[in-house]
Amino acid sequence: MDWFVFVVAGLATLTGGLGVVLARNPVHSALMLVMTLFAVAVLFVAQEAHFLAAVQVIVYAGAVVVLFLFVIMLLGVDRSEDIKREPLVAQRPLAVVVSALVLLEVLLLARSRWTTGASSLAGPASGPGTNIEKLASSLFTRYLLAFEATSILLVIAVVGAVVLARRTPGGGLESRQEAAPPSEAAAP
Amino acid sequence: MRVPGAWYLGLAAVLFTIGALGLLVRRNVLVMFMCVELMLNAVNLTFVTYARMLDDIGGQVLVFFVLVVAAAEVVVGLAIIVAIFRRRADATADDISLLKG
Numbered sequence: 001m002d003w004f005v006f007v008v009a010g011l012a013t014l015t016g017g018l019g020v021v022l023a024r025n026p027v028h029s030a031l032m033l034v035m036t037l038f039a040v041a042v043l044f045v046a047q048e049a050h051f052l053a054a055v056q057v058i059v060y061a062g063a064v065v066v067l068f069l070f071v072i073m074l075l076g077v078d079r080s081e082d083i084k085r086e087p088l089v090a091q092r093p094l095a096v097v098v099s100a101l102v103l104l105e106v107l108l109l110a111r112s113r114w115t116t117g118a119s120s121l122a123g124p125a126s127g128p129g130t131n132i133e134k135l136a137s138s139l140f141t142r143y144l145l146a147f148e149a150t151s152i153l154l155v156i157a158v159v160g161a162v163v164l165a166r167r168t169p170g171g172g173l174e175s176r177q178e179a180a181p182p183s184e185a186a187a188p
Numbered sequence: 189m190r191v192p193g194a195w196y197l198g199l200a201a202v203l204f205t206i207g208a209l210g211l212l213v214r215r216n217v218l219v220m221f222m223c224v225e226l227m228l229n230a231v232n233l234t235f236v237t238y239a240r241m242l243d244d245i246g247g248q249v250l251v252f253f254v255l256v257v258a259a260a261e262v263v264v265g266l267a268i269i270v271a272i273f274r275r276r277a278d279a280t281a282d283d284i285s286l287l288k289g
Binding site for chain 1 (some may be wrong): 190191194195196197198199201202203204205206207208209210212213214216217218219221222223224225229232233236237239240242243244245246247248251253254255256257258259260261262263264266267268269270271273274
Protein backbone atom coordinates (compact mmCIF):
# COMPACT_ATOMS: atom_id res chain seq x y z
CA MET A 1 0.00 0.00 0.00
CA ASP A 2 2.80 2.40 0.88
CA TRP A 3 4.56 1.58 -2.34
CA PHE A 4 1.36 2.07 -4.30
CA VAL A 5 0.86 5.54 -2.79
CA PHE A 6 4.49 6.43 -3.38
CA VAL A 7 4.51 5.31 -7.00
CA VAL A 8 1.25 7.03 -7.90
CA ALA A 9 2.10 10.28 -6.11
CA GLY A 10 5.66 10.20 -7.43
CA LEU A 11 4.50 9.75 -11.00
CA ALA A 12 2.01 12.58 -10.54
CA THR A 13 4.78 14.76 -9.13
CA LEU A 14 7.11 14.13 -12.03
CA THR A 15 4.36 14.44 -14.63
CA GLY A 16 3.28 17.76 -13.16
CA GLY A 17 6.86 18.98 -13.01
CA LEU A 18 7.49 18.09 -16.63
CA GLY A 19 4.15 19.66 -17.51
CA VAL A 20 5.19 22.94 -15.90
CA VAL A 21 8.35 22.98 -17.96
CA LEU A 22 6.90 21.78 -21.25
CA ALA A 23 3.49 23.45 -21.39
CA ARG A 24 3.36 26.31 -23.86
CA ASN A 25 0.53 28.12 -22.18
CA PRO A 26 1.35 29.64 -18.75
CA VAL A 27 -2.13 28.73 -17.52
CA HIS A 28 -1.44 25.07 -18.26
CA SER A 29 1.86 25.40 -16.44
CA ALA A 30 0.05 26.76 -13.39
CA LEU A 31 -2.46 23.89 -13.45
CA MET A 32 0.34 21.36 -13.77
CA LEU A 33 1.98 23.07 -10.80
CA VAL A 34 -1.21 22.41 -8.81
CA MET A 35 -0.92 18.72 -9.67
CA THR A 36 2.67 18.60 -8.48
CA LEU A 37 1.82 20.42 -5.25
CA PHE A 38 -1.04 18.04 -4.49
CA ALA A 39 1.15 15.03 -5.15
CA VAL A 40 3.86 16.41 -2.88
CA ALA A 41 1.18 16.90 -0.22
CA VAL A 42 0.26 13.23 -0.59
CA LEU A 43 3.92 12.32 -0.14
CA PHE A 44 3.94 14.47 3.02
CA VAL A 45 0.98 12.53 4.37
CA ALA A 46 2.72 9.28 3.55
CA GLN A 47 5.56 10.42 5.80
CA GLU A 48 3.36 11.50 8.70
CA ALA A 49 3.74 15.22 8.07
CA HIS A 50 0.01 15.83 8.23
CA PHE A 51 0.08 19.48 9.20
CA LEU A 52 2.53 20.36 6.46
CA ALA A 53 0.39 18.52 3.91
CA ALA A 54 -2.60 20.64 4.90
CA VAL A 55 -0.52 23.82 4.77
CA GLN A 56 0.88 22.77 1.42
CA VAL A 57 -2.59 22.44 -0.06
CA ILE A 58 -3.95 25.62 1.54
CA VAL A 59 -0.98 27.93 1.03
CA TYR A 60 0.54 26.61 -2.17
CA ALA A 61 -2.33 25.17 -4.14
CA GLY A 62 -4.80 27.58 -2.63
CA ALA A 63 -3.02 30.89 -2.40
CA VAL A 64 0.15 30.82 -4.45
CA VAL A 65 -1.23 29.22 -7.59
CA VAL A 66 -4.33 31.41 -7.46
CA LEU A 67 -1.97 34.38 -7.25
CA PHE A 68 -0.09 33.05 -10.27
CA LEU A 69 -3.29 32.58 -12.25
CA PHE A 70 -4.50 36.00 -11.17
CA VAL A 71 -1.32 37.65 -12.46
CA ILE A 72 -1.46 35.62 -15.69
CA MET A 73 -5.03 36.74 -16.34
CA LEU A 74 -4.33 40.30 -15.20
CA LEU A 75 -1.42 40.68 -17.57
CA GLY A 76 -3.10 38.87 -20.43
CA VAL A 77 -0.09 36.70 -21.17
CA ASP A 78 -2.16 33.53 -21.36
CA ARG A 79 -1.33 33.03 -25.00
CA SER A 80 0.91 30.26 -26.13
CA GLU A 81 4.60 30.78 -26.31
CA ASP A 82 6.52 29.61 -29.36
CA ILE A 83 8.56 26.97 -27.64
CA LYS A 84 10.42 26.05 -30.81
CA ARG A 85 12.10 29.45 -31.02
CA GLU A 86 15.57 29.35 -29.54
CA PRO A 87 17.15 32.80 -29.35
CA LEU A 88 20.35 31.68 -27.68
CA VAL A 89 22.43 29.20 -29.59
CA ALA A 90 22.87 25.84 -27.85
CA GLN A 91 21.08 26.99 -24.72
CA ARG A 92 18.77 24.00 -24.52
CA PRO A 93 21.43 21.28 -24.93
CA LEU A 94 23.63 23.05 -22.41
CA ALA A 95 20.71 23.36 -20.01
CA VAL A 96 20.02 19.62 -20.31
CA VAL A 97 23.69 18.80 -19.73
CA VAL A 98 23.91 21.08 -16.69
CA SER A 99 20.70 19.66 -15.25
CA ALA A 100 21.95 16.10 -15.76
CA LEU A 101 25.16 17.01 -13.95
CA VAL A 102 23.18 18.51 -11.07
CA LEU A 103 21.07 15.36 -10.82
CA LEU A 104 24.17 13.17 -10.90
CA GLU A 105 25.83 15.22 -8.20
CA VAL A 106 22.78 15.22 -5.93
CA LEU A 107 22.35 11.47 -6.31
CA LEU A 108 26.04 10.90 -5.62
CA LEU A 109 25.86 13.06 -2.52
CA ALA A 110 22.76 11.25 -1.37
CA ARG A 111 24.66 7.97 -1.46
CA SER A 112 27.29 9.11 1.01
CA ARG A 113 26.53 9.50 4.69
CA TRP A 114 26.54 13.08 5.81
CA THR A 115 24.59 12.83 9.02
CA THR A 116 26.70 12.83 12.14
CA GLY A 117 24.26 10.99 14.32
CA ALA A 118 23.88 13.95 16.67
CA SER A 119 20.86 13.76 18.91
CA SER A 120 17.77 15.66 17.92
CA LEU A 121 17.58 19.27 19.03
CA ALA A 122 14.00 19.88 18.03
CA GLY A 123 12.44 16.77 19.44
CA PRO A 124 11.51 13.39 17.98
CA ALA A 125 9.13 13.11 15.09
CA SER A 126 7.72 9.77 16.22
CA GLY A 127 6.31 8.73 19.56
CA PRO A 128 3.07 9.63 21.33
CA GLY A 129 1.08 12.70 20.39
CA THR A 130 -0.07 13.99 17.06
CA ASN A 131 2.16 15.48 14.43
CA ILE A 132 0.78 18.97 14.86
CA GLU A 133 1.34 18.91 18.63
CA LYS A 134 5.00 18.04 18.23
CA LEU A 135 5.48 20.56 15.46
CA ALA A 136 3.80 23.31 17.47
CA SER A 137 5.67 22.57 20.69
CA SER A 138 8.95 22.77 18.82
CA LEU A 139 7.93 25.83 16.84
CA PHE A 140 6.74 27.83 19.84
CA THR A 141 9.63 27.01 22.14
CA ARG A 142 12.91 26.42 20.40
CA TYR A 143 12.11 28.23 17.18
CA LEU A 144 10.06 31.06 18.68
CA LEU A 145 12.48 33.79 17.61
CA ALA A 146 12.50 32.56 14.03
CA PHE A 147 8.72 32.38 14.13
CA GLU A 148 8.52 36.01 15.26
CA ALA A 149 10.98 36.97 12.54
CA THR A 150 8.71 35.46 9.87
CA SER A 151 5.96 37.86 10.94
CA ILE A 152 8.30 40.76 10.23
CA LEU A 153 9.18 39.16 6.91
CA LEU A 154 5.52 38.89 5.94
CA VAL A 155 4.87 42.53 6.82
CA ILE A 156 7.88 43.56 4.73
CA ALA A 157 6.63 41.44 1.83
CA VAL A 158 3.17 42.99 1.94
CA VAL A 159 4.54 46.53 2.12
CA GLY A 160 7.00 45.78 -0.68
CA ALA A 161 4.27 44.35 -2.90
CA VAL A 162 2.07 47.39 -2.34
CA VAL A 163 4.93 49.77 -3.12
CA LEU A 164 5.95 47.84 -6.24
CA ALA A 165 2.47 47.43 -7.66
CA ARG A 166 1.29 50.93 -6.77
CA ARG A 167 0.38 53.17 -9.63
CA THR A 168 1.40 56.71 -8.73
CA PRO A 169 -1.35 59.07 -9.91
CA GLY A 170 0.82 61.78 -11.47
CA GLY A 171 3.31 64.00 -9.72
CA GLY A 172 4.76 61.14 -7.75
CA LEU A 173 8.44 60.46 -7.63
CA GLU A 174 8.21 57.27 -9.66
CA SER A 175 6.09 58.70 -12.44
CA ARG A 176 8.53 61.55 -12.94
CA GLN A 177 11.42 59.17 -13.18
CA GLU A 178 9.69 56.75 -15.46
CA ALA A 179 8.14 59.42 -17.66
CA ALA A 180 5.79 56.80 -19.06
CA PRO A 181 2.57 58.07 -20.60
CA PRO A 182 -0.53 56.87 -18.73
CA SER A 183 -1.98 55.32 -21.89
CA GLU A 184 0.90 52.89 -22.04
CA ALA A 185 0.43 52.04 -18.42
CA ALA A 186 -3.18 51.15 -18.98
CA ALA A 187 -2.51 49.20 -22.18
CA PRO A 188 -2.19 45.60 -20.89
CA MET B 189 5.97 -2.18 4.09
CA ARG B 190 7.40 1.30 4.40
CA VAL B 191 9.01 2.91 1.41
CA PRO B 192 12.71 3.58 2.19
CA GLY B 193 13.69 7.20 2.49
CA ALA B 194 16.20 6.87 -0.34
CA TRP B 195 13.37 6.59 -2.84
CA TYR B 196 11.89 9.84 -1.62
CA LEU B 197 15.28 11.50 -1.83
CA GLY B 198 15.75 10.29 -5.39
CA LEU B 199 12.31 11.54 -6.36
CA ALA B 200 13.07 14.92 -4.79
CA ALA B 201 16.38 15.07 -6.67
CA VAL B 202 14.63 14.40 -9.98
CA LEU B 203 11.98 17.01 -9.21
CA PHE B 204 14.70 19.53 -8.33
CA THR B 205 16.43 18.80 -11.62
CA ILE B 206 13.21 19.30 -13.56
CA GLY B 207 12.77 22.67 -11.88
CA ALA B 208 16.36 23.68 -12.63
CA LEU B 209 15.96 22.58 -16.24
CA GLY B 210 12.82 24.63 -16.62
CA LEU B 211 14.50 27.65 -15.09
CA LEU B 212 17.31 27.35 -17.63
CA VAL B 213 15.17 26.60 -20.67
CA ARG B 214 12.02 28.67 -20.39
CA ARG B 215 11.87 32.38 -21.22
CA ASN B 216 8.52 33.37 -19.79
CA VAL B 217 9.27 34.93 -16.41
CA LEU B 218 6.07 33.53 -14.89
CA VAL B 219 6.94 29.97 -15.89
CA MET B 220 10.47 30.47 -14.62
CA PHE B 221 8.95 31.53 -11.32
CA MET B 222 6.85 28.38 -11.20
CA CYS B 223 10.00 26.34 -11.78
CA VAL B 224 11.51 27.99 -8.70
CA GLU B 225 8.46 26.76 -6.79
CA LEU B 226 9.13 23.26 -8.11
CA MET B 227 12.67 23.39 -6.78
CA LEU B 228 11.44 24.66 -3.40
CA ASN B 229 8.98 21.78 -3.23
CA ALA B 230 11.69 19.27 -4.03
CA VAL B 231 13.76 20.60 -1.13
CA ASN B 232 10.71 20.52 1.16
CA LEU B 233 10.18 16.88 0.28
CA THR B 234 13.82 16.20 1.15
CA PHE B 235 13.39 17.92 4.52
CA VAL B 236 10.29 15.91 5.38
CA THR B 237 12.01 12.71 4.32
CA TYR B 238 14.99 13.42 6.54
CA ALA B 239 12.67 14.34 9.39
CA ARG B 240 11.25 10.83 9.14
CA MET B 241 14.59 9.09 8.58
CA LEU B 242 16.37 10.83 11.47
CA ASP B 243 13.29 10.97 13.69
CA ASP B 244 13.64 14.73 14.14
CA ILE B 245 10.75 17.18 14.00
CA GLY B 246 13.21 19.97 13.11
CA GLY B 247 12.99 19.09 9.43
CA GLN B 248 9.27 19.71 9.43
CA VAL B 249 9.72 22.99 11.32
CA LEU B 250 12.16 24.06 8.63
CA VAL B 251 9.64 23.18 5.92
CA PHE B 252 7.15 25.41 7.71
CA PHE B 253 9.58 28.33 7.48
CA VAL B 254 10.35 27.54 3.84
CA LEU B 255 6.62 27.74 3.12
CA VAL B 256 6.39 31.16 4.77
CA VAL B 257 9.42 32.49 2.92
CA ALA B 258 8.15 31.05 -0.36
CA ALA B 259 4.81 32.80 0.09
CA ALA B 260 6.56 36.12 0.75
CA GLU B 261 8.83 35.52 -2.22
CA VAL B 262 5.89 34.85 -4.52
CA VAL B 263 4.15 38.04 -3.41
CA VAL B 264 7.17 40.25 -4.02
CA GLY B 265 8.20 38.47 -7.20
CA LEU B 266 4.78 38.71 -8.79
CA ALA B 267 4.63 42.40 -7.84
CA ILE B 268 7.92 42.91 -9.65
CA ILE B 269 6.59 41.01 -12.68
CA VAL B 270 3.44 43.14 -12.71
CA ALA B 271 5.58 46.28 -12.53
CA ILE B 272 7.71 45.04 -15.46
CA PHE B 273 4.71 44.09 -17.58
CA ARG B 274 3.19 47.49 -16.96
CA ARG B 275 6.10 49.09 -18.78
CA ARG B 276 6.20 46.67 -21.70
CA ALA B 277 3.49 44.34 -22.88
CA ASP B 278 5.57 41.34 -23.90
CA ALA B 279 8.39 40.66 -21.49
CA THR B 280 10.48 37.54 -21.68
CA ALA B 281 13.64 37.10 -19.68
CA ASP B 282 15.67 38.21 -22.71
CA ASP B 283 13.90 41.53 -23.03
CA ILE B 284 14.68 42.58 -19.47
CA SER B 285 18.37 41.85 -19.55
CA LEU B 286 19.20 45.52 -19.00
CA LEU B 287 18.77 47.05 -15.59
CA LYS B 288 18.04 50.40 -17.17
CA GLY B 289 14.65 50.04 -18.78
